[in-house]
Amino acid sequence: MPLILKLNGLFNTFGASSSVIIRVLTEDGCVVNQVVRENQVIVVVGETGSGKTTQLTQYLHEDVYTKGAIIGCTQPRRVAAMSVAKRVSEEMETDLGDKVGYAIRFEDVTSPNTVIKYMTDGVLLRETLKDADLDKYRYAPSDSSQYFIFFGIFCTLDLFNLMDDGTHERSLSTDVLFGILKKVVSRRRDFKLIVTSATLNAEKFSNFFGSVPIFHIPGRTFPVNILYSQTPCEDYVEAAVKQALTIHLTSPPGDILIFMTGQDEIEASCYALAERIQQLVSSSSRAVPELSILPIYSQLPADLQAKIFQPAAAGARKCIVATNIAETSLTVDGILYVIDSGYGKMKVYNPRMGMDALQVFPVSRAAADQRAGRAGRTGPGTCYRLYTESAYLNEMLPNPVPEIQRTNLGNVVLLLKSLRVDNLLDFDFMDPPPQENILNSMYQLWVLGALNNVGGLTEIGWRMVEFPLDPPLAKMLLMGDRLRCTDEVLTIVSMLSVPSVFFRPKDRAEESDAAREKFFVPESDHLTLLNVYQQWRVNQYRGDWCNDHFLHVKGLRKAREVRSQLLDILKTLQIPLVSCGMDWDVVRKAVCSAYFHNAARLKGVGEYVNCRNGTPCHLHPSSALYGLGYTPDHVVYHELVLTTKEYMQCATAKLHNSSVCLVHPSVTFLREFERREREREREKERGR
């Protein structure tokens, strides 16, 4: 059992100046700094509102033994990194970017003076690429005192905090960082690591780093009374609507937050709620107070999203119906009642078929607690769970399945290979992804030419690591260089890196479909994306032009941002920006080169099968290839997504007269690959 130290009240001076804390702590014998001196790694359980992201870093910085140290602190979101850095720079009375700074994808607000640096975990992961031992976070002792040798470098790996609000999910980056940091810690005695954690995970993290001590910092939230359904609920949309009405008519003032799984359910609940209220108003003699019903999900246009933060009219109550966006990504004050359906959508990946699917799952206990906590930010609240206590205790997983176990690992494999982790199956993952998943990603990288026959990075592989892109897209970019069409490929890659730019409101479906078809380039969705972007550019990147053509302005602007970042990387690699003009057949060759693993041949009407594994795949009705009047005999596709069928998202047909072979000779290589795997297995067994 790891040692658990309770330091109650230690950081409860949240909001007070840091000097007060320092005094209190230095007068106290048992202080965190001392524990940090005595331990290379600690786990800190900080409850909501404990101030661990803002106070802990300052405290470490002000400790006399850490003078000269650089403190890094990761945050799960970009806004969090920015706003925490701003706040701490104000508290320390320095300019943002001077002593206190932050780094996120498109912005590096740090200077040589920076001693406390907030960043997203993805940025830190990228830093490990250039600097595997994180030497930047090294302390150069100006004093020869022996004591100094071991102290000075702190890296607060803050995985579970959005501002002062706990979250519980581990991203792909944090899971990889865990393994890398464990190595760094063992190599460098002068490197200190503080992992902050939710209560549920603390012991697991502690064990991963070798049973390191755990600290507890209490928070400042209000109690939430949790009420369960007596019986399992058949229709949680109906149950949620009923519960919301009951609260509205019988409970004291305070806003309501309902958790649903997606857009459809949210729209259905909002509609039902509005209808019931209307019925009550017309049938009841009693006055029915006003209820302001507000949907929120990420796809909702920004101006409608902003409405949830506006205070309700006098005497009215707000009822927000949300996806799990309200679980972690945004916080609304004034919520006293939470209604939790107990479900959420999650992306799952099937490595064997190379297919993604978005599916509804029961949420984890940690997520359910997070949802309940949303009722306790302004005062004591209530959470109505539309499931039984027994379901909570016996059927829900304690934690969500980490992303690393349910996603394509192409990027992770490439990254680890570049860090010279030779045997990925031996890498110290806290929760190792399925072996099949790793092998499949390795195979894919080998097909793309990024790995050689013995699993090492090739010249192309090393260059692919430079790009913050999935391996196939990085390959497409490099092929664009070889085929002298970097300009066009750069645009396609950027467009594929943002959510679909086509806007299709339900009530104007036909109109928007017609608008989309105007951009079609025959036989290619990739070239259609290129066409959209180029026309937008011709029209001076105008917002009103987007609206006229049913395109998402936000998405296109993001694509432009991504494009300019990738262009910078091309410059540093000394790859020139070359346009092939209107000779787009050459662009199609680059596109094909990226998707050997996603090549399919025609099998029936509109039905294809993957050339390698025989997975059925269908053309999506929104594809430029759909209404051609004929179906090309070979296509490549960006990804396969399971909805009502296995649909190919973004497809391009093979050129009729092209000598480009869509079926990579790898089909025979695969057999060779598998044979070697089997041989290795056998050798292992013989060894035993």
Added chain:
DNA sequence: GAGCACTGC
């Protein structure tokens, strides 16, 4: 003849 939980480099 049809879909979109949510981040991040």
